[in-house]
Amino acid sequence: MKKSVASARVMGVGCLAALLSACATMPSSGPSARSVGKIDERAAADFPIKVIDVTDSVARNILASRRQTLFSEELGDGQPIGSVIGRGDVLDIAIWEAPPAALFGGVGGDSRLAASSASSSPTARGTVLPEQMVDSDGQITIPFVGSVQAADRTPQDIAREITARLRGKAHQPQTIVRLVRNAAANVTVVGDVSSSARVPLTSRGERILDVLASAGGVRQPVGKTTIQITRGAKVSMLPLETVIRDPRQNVRLRPDDVMTVLFQPFSFTALGATGKNEELPFEATGLTLAQGLGRVAGLQDARANVKGVFIFRLENPEALDPAIRATARLTPDGKVPVIYRINMKNPETFFIAQSFPIRDKDVLYVSNAPLADIQKFVNVIYSTLLPVATTATAM
Known part of the structure; x- marks a missing residue:
């Protein structure tokens, strides 16, 4: 009997020794906060990964480096089309003379114009010329005037020049120039739209949403769509x-602009002691750390190390402090491997998290707390030694 008890005790001690030796290899969802800290210690030896503690200044630098340039700042708000004539446009030109008409008085005049002029002024004489297309040199040809530069000018400018050049030939001439067909001012719309198209611009002054509606709208959710103007x-x-x-x-939009509608399903991956481990999509307008933590249901109270929240990112060098940038080793595509370390135990971090941006393809990782690993180890020991102790007691 005593020999059996002794054997059980020896077996229990052996199991305990084996478990102690395996403590360092306990199952885990990723590196501990201490392991990540060791990477920071090796950074001085030109280790390619930089570990950066997230502070207010760090968050501001990242936001400043990735500030979106607004269309209103970079493109401006152009003039409506029709105010400037382009090559290939078709113009309607009417020339009027006071009586007695010398050049255009009813000879070859347009019947529509003659009828309207008779009702408004019985003595007025005028004619409408055949539609004039602006040629590749940007010119049109007018009888008794010759070639007139039309491209890159307004209809009013063209009319004034024609009138000026007819003085001395026609009796008190007046000219009206009107854009009939816009062949030069078009916008190309491609990408994730219902129908790619070349959309003509008019004197109304079509804007981005007008052109997008003309192409049938977007095929993807608005929150995941980006507009690119070339x-x-x-x-x-x-x-x-x-x-x-x-x-x-x-x-x-302006003539020859190219509007590309891009479907960009941005996402980040959550791992470790978070409420859920998965890849989560977010909107093209962006996502903050606070919002990201909310979407993964926060941290697990029983497991998470609140001082061990990390974001793994391939960062643009412009977002980093010059001192860090000087010692950084770039990836082949010009990025810097960075681990942002966040201390959620500090109340100030909750304010910083409201502005710190999550980027596409980021990995949000929360390490286990040291006590959680110890508790896991104790549970394994308890589940292993309990049957041994029960057997020894029974003997």
């Missing part, structure tokens, strides 16, 4: 939701 060599981007919410960003 104007020459300049490219500007804004979330569609921002354009809708802020009327100042709904700017007028």
Whole structure:
């Protein structure tokens, strides 16, 4: 009997020793806060990963480096089309003379114009020329006037020049120039729209949302759609939701602008001692750390280390302090591997978290608290030794 009890005790001690030796290899969802801290200690030896404690100044630097350029600032609010004539546009030109008409008095005149002039002024004479298309050189040809530069000028400017050049040939001439068909001023709409198209611009002054509606609207949710405007060599981007919410960003488009509608399903991944571990999408307008923690149901009270909240990110060098940037080793695509360390035990962090941005492809990781690992270890020991102790007691 005593020999059996002794054997059970030896077995229990052996199991305890084995468990103690395996303590460092307890199951875990990721590195501990201490392990991440060791990376920071090795950073001085040009270790490629930088560990940065999140403070108010750090959050401000990141926000300043990634500030969105507004359409109203970069593109401005252009003039309505029709005020400036372009190559390929078709013009309607009417020339009037006071009596006695010398050049255009009823000869070859347009019947519509003659009828209207007879009702308003029986002595007025005029004619409507055949529609004039602005050629590749930007010119039109007018009888008794010759070639007139039309491109990049307003209809009023063209009319004044024609009138000036007819003086001395026609009797008190007057000219009206009107844009009939806009062939030069178009906007190209491509991307995630119902129908890609070339949308003509009119004197109404079409804006981004007008052109988007002409293309049938977007095919994806508004919150996940970005508008990109390409104007020459300049490219500007804004979330569609921002354009809708802020009327100042709904700017007028200009000829040859290319509007690309992009579906951008931004997301971040939550791992560790959070309420749920999964990849979570967010809107193109952005997401803050506070909102991200809310979407993962916060931290697990029984497991989480409130001093061990981390964001793993490939950061743009412009967002980092110059001293950190100087010693950083860039990835092939020009990014810096960074681990942002957040101390949620500090009340000030909750204010910083309301402005600290979550970026696309970020990994939000919450490490286990040391006591949680100890509790896990104790539970394993208890579940292993309890049957041994029960057997020894029974013997």
